[in-house]
Amino acid sequence: AGDPAAGEGKVAVCAACHGADGQATAPIYPNLAGQNAEYLVSSLKAYRAGDRAGGMSAMMTPQAQALSDQDIADIAAYYSSLEP
Amino acid sequence: AGDPAAGEGKVAVCAACHGADGQATAPIYPNLAGQNAEYLVSSLKAYRAGDRAGGMSAMMTPQAQALSDQDIADIAAYYSSLEP
Numbered sequence: 095a096g097d098p099a100a101g102e103g104k105v106a107v108c109a110a111c112h113g114a115d116g117q118a119t120a121p122i123y124p125n126l127a128g129q130n131a132e133y134l135v136s137s138l139k140a141y142r143a144g145d146r147a148g149g150m151s152a153m154m155t156p157q158a159q160a161l162s163d164q165d166i167a168d169i170a171a172y173y174s175s176l177e178p
Numbered sequence: 179a180g181d182p183a184a185g186e187g188k189v190a191v192c193a194a195c196h197g198a199d200g201q202a203t204a205p206i207y208p209n210l211a212g213q214n215a216e217y218l219v220s221s222l223k224a225y226r227a228g229d230r231a232g233g234m235s236a237m238m239t240p241q242a243q244a245l246s247d248q249d250i251a252d253i254a255a256y257y258s259s260l261e262p
Contacts, residue, residue, distance in 0.1 A: 121216035128262060132205035140232030148229030149220045178212060178262035 101172025
């Protein structure tokens with residue numbers, strides 16, 4: 095299962111667009127604060143697998159490919175734990 | 179631009195998973211309440227174009243393909259207007 099505290103230490107790159115507090119830094123990016131962890135895992139794995147084109151996938155695919163299953167679980171747990 | 183009031187009348191199908199109030203009915207689906215409209219438009223257009231595989235795309239692609247640009251703008255404006 096994901097560890098929110100570990101996830102907090104892994105979101106430095108994510109935070110440039112999604113915010114350290116899960117509030118996106120520009121409206122083309124999704125807010126992540128309070129988002130369902132299960133969905134965040136599903137979407138990060140879809141990006142990692144190269145399943146998502148369009149949108150911001152040119153940015154997200156390589157970022158997701160740098161993440162292990164545990165990294166994904168931890169990051170999802172962290173953002174999910176934040177107040178929306 | 180999107181019209182939240184018009185969007186409210188177009189989310190009957192979306193609401194089965196994402197909730198009429200934008201709170202997902204199961205954790206594999208994303209909450210949409212208060213999500214950035216610009217991001218929602220981008221993701222719906224990616225689904226509509228067939229750019230997103232994996233995840234829940236088998237459900238989302240045909241749903242998005244039933245939507246016009248105005249429908250997408252209205253639905254995004256509606257969900258974005260809700261309290262997270």
